Amino acid sequence: MSAAKNNDTIDITVDFSGGLEMLFDNKRRYSVSLPAVDGSGKPVTMAFLIDHLCTHLMKDPRVDLFVLDKHIRPGILVLINDADWELEGEEAYELQPRDNILFVSTLHGG
Amino acid sequence: MARALCANCKTERAVIKRPKNHAKLCKGCFIQVFEDEVHHTITSSQLFHPGEKIAIGASGGKDSTVLASVLKTLNERHGYGLELVLLSIDEGIKGYRDDSLETVRRNAVQYDMPLKIVGYDELYGWTMDQVVETIGKKGNCTYCGVFRRQALDRGAKMLGIKHVVTGHNADDVAETVLMNLLRGDLARLSRSTSIVTGDSRSEVKRSKPLKYSYEKEIVLYAHHKKLDYFSTECIYSPEAFRGSARALVKQLERVRPTAILDIVRSGEDAARLVPGEEPSSCACLGQKAAAGVVVDDDVGGCGSQSGRTPGGEMAAMDKQLRDNEAHEGLEIDVTKTMAKGAVARGEKRDVPIRTGNASKGAPRQVLGNCKRCGYMSSQEICQACMLLEGLNKNRAKIQI
Numbered sequence: 001m002s003a004a005k006n007n008d009t010i011d012i013t014v015d016f017s018g019g020l021e022m023l024f025d026n027k028r029r030y031s032v033s034l035p036a037v038d039g040s041g042k043p044v045t046m047a048f049l050i051d052h053l054c055t056h057l058m059k060d061p062r063v064d065l066f067v068l069d070k071h072i073r074p075g076i077l078v079l080i081n082d083a084d085w086e087l088e089g090e091e092a093y094e095l096q097p098r099d100n101i102l103f104v105s106t107l108h109g110g
Numbered sequence: 111m112a113r114a115l116c117a118n119c120k121t122e123r124a125v126i127k128r129p130k131n132h133a134k135l136c137k138g139c140f141i142q143v144f145e146d147e148v149h150h151t152i153t154s155s156q157l158f159h160p161g162e163k164i165a166i167g168a169s170g171g172k173d174s175t176v177l178a179s180v181l182k183t184l185n186e187r188h189g190y191g192l193e194l195v196l197l198s199i200d201e202g203i204k205g206y207r208d209d210s211l212e213t214v215r216r217n218a219v220q221y222d223m224p225l226k227i228v229g230y231d232e233l234y235g236w237t238m239d240q241v242v243e244t245i246g247k248k249g250n251c252t253y254c255g256v257f258r259r260q261a262l263d264r265g266a267k268m269l270g271i272k273h274v275v276t277g278h279n280a281d282d283v284a285e286t287v288l289m290n291l292l293r294g295d296l297a298r299l300s301r302s303t304s305i306v307t308g309d310s311r312s313e314v315k316r317s318k319p320l321k322y323s324y325e326k327e328i329v330l331y332a333h334h335k336k337l338d339y340f341s342t343e344c345i346y347s348p349e350a351f352r353g354s355a356r357a358l359v360k361q362l363e364r365v366r367p368t369a370i371l372d373i374v375r376s377g378e379d380a381a382r383l384v385p386g387e388e389p390s391s392c393a394c395l396g397q398k399a400a401a402g403v404v405v406d407d408d409v410g411g412c413g414s415q416s417g418r419t420p421g422g423e424m425a426a427m428d429k430q431l432r433d434n435e436a437h438e439g440l441e442i443d444v445t446k447t448m449a450k451g452a453v454a455r456g457e458k459r460d461v462p463i464r465t466g467n468a469s470k471g472a473p474r475q476v477l478g479n480c481k482r483c484g485y486m487s488s489q490e491i492c493q494a495c496m497l498l499e500g501l502n503k504n505r506a507k508i509q510i
């Protein structure tokens with residue numbers, strides 16, 4: 001992959017399930033376009049994505065059901081291309097084009 | 111980033127990091143080990159016998175869907191000889207169960223299992239919507255939970271089934287252990303850890319085959335097996351106390367993932383100190399399932415068939431119900447169940463064991479049957495009948 005320029009973007013898909021979709025307009029899948037680098041010129045990470053989702057995608061005011069104390073709420077699982085993000089560096093993971101990110105709640109009843 | 115390989119097969123890419131031991135596994139190995147562990151729980155606790163008819167309390171949610179899928183798989187793989195049936199409850203909340211019952215109907219087809227749906231109206235003469243109309247939203251979760259507990263038993267009885275399994279997982283058990291610890295209710299703490307509840311006097315036995323399964327792994331199992339499940343929130347307000355206990359469990363898990371099973375084990379160990387309360391556990395510990403047969407009053411609240419007990423409002427109801435019980439003395443001599451060693455050393459231990467929210471005495475709940483409906487109850491009149499009496503009085507008033 002060539003070095004990212006300031007106006008490059010990365011296209012990924014973001015899925016919500018296990019009840020989290022209720023916080024995101026009851027839509028389970030979003031195509032998300034992110035700048036390839038953040039404000040300080042570093043490649044965008046999961047932390048950037050989570051912030052982006054909170055500010056741009058979430059309409060529901062109950063942000064704390066998704067992010068608590070600036071981190072993903074305990075009980076929400078994050079999969080990066082189907083692998084537990086704990087195996088991928090969690091918030092520090094650098095997003096790649098066509099990544100699939102799944103947020104799935106374990107907190108909801110059924 | 112270098113991709114870790116599965117610790118088991120060492121060929122596939124690891125996609126799971128197990129909370130209980132940090133093992134990194136691939137999808138296939140994870141599914142296998144998850145099923146093997148449930149099989150171990152089932153066989154070591156001698157949960158089933160060949161030819162037994164089992165009703166799976168099914169809500170369409172993740173826990174009961176995974177339970178149905180795993181039981182079907184294990185029944186076929188290991189020749190349990192079980193007859194599996196899905197049993198669902200319709201509380202009669204307009205719109206609330208539509209999607210989940212649709213999911214259960216699909217599950218019945220997917221797993222090729224018969225499905226029985228029973229409504230609160232046919233069981234109690236009241237739908238939850240009618241309850242809410244009568245008493246308002248406050249406290250209705252209590253009614254919902256108390257009714258649901260018996261609903262599964264009654265539904266099972268209708269089907270001629272004597273054993274109901276529910277999707278309670280390790281997180282649920284840990285959460286209940288913490289709640290009872292925080293309430294100072296050691297007797298109930300012991301019951302909450304038991305894998306089997308109900309006894310020969312109760313017509314229906316209950317068990318939780320997923321008692322040692324992490325909620326995280328249940329959700330991952332459902333995801334990787336692409337199971338069809340439904341998630342919802344209770345449409346009425348969630349209760350603060352259980353919610354706090356749940357948040358605490360999840361926060362502890364983040365810092366130290368083994369904490370969940372450690373809490374479950376602490377609950378089991380503490381249970382051994384309560385007179386007359388022996389929890390069943392893995393037979394690796396040398397106990398038969400029958401030893402752990404106790405009254406299960408861990409009723410579920412709204413939002414999950416597998417039981418999210420409403421906490422705060424339940425407390426008030428508890429108190430009200432307890433006032434109808436005969437109280438025994440506060441002090442219970444624990445020496446009879448203490449380890450022999452301690453007794454041999456001549457140490458007399460009088461540890462007062464309290465139950466309930468307050469210092470209000472310690473009713474050792476004894477197995478019996480409700481004088482009205484005949485269901486297993488630790489009180490003369492069961493909770494459901496108590497609540498129904500109040501409701502029916504209200505209905506009479508309204509009609510006048």
Ligand SMILES: [Zn+2]
Pocket residue numbers: 116117118119120121122135136137138139140
């Ligand atoms: Zn493997």
Ligand SMILES: [Zn+2]
Pocket residue numbers: 480481482483484485491492493494495
């Ligand atoms: Zn009764």
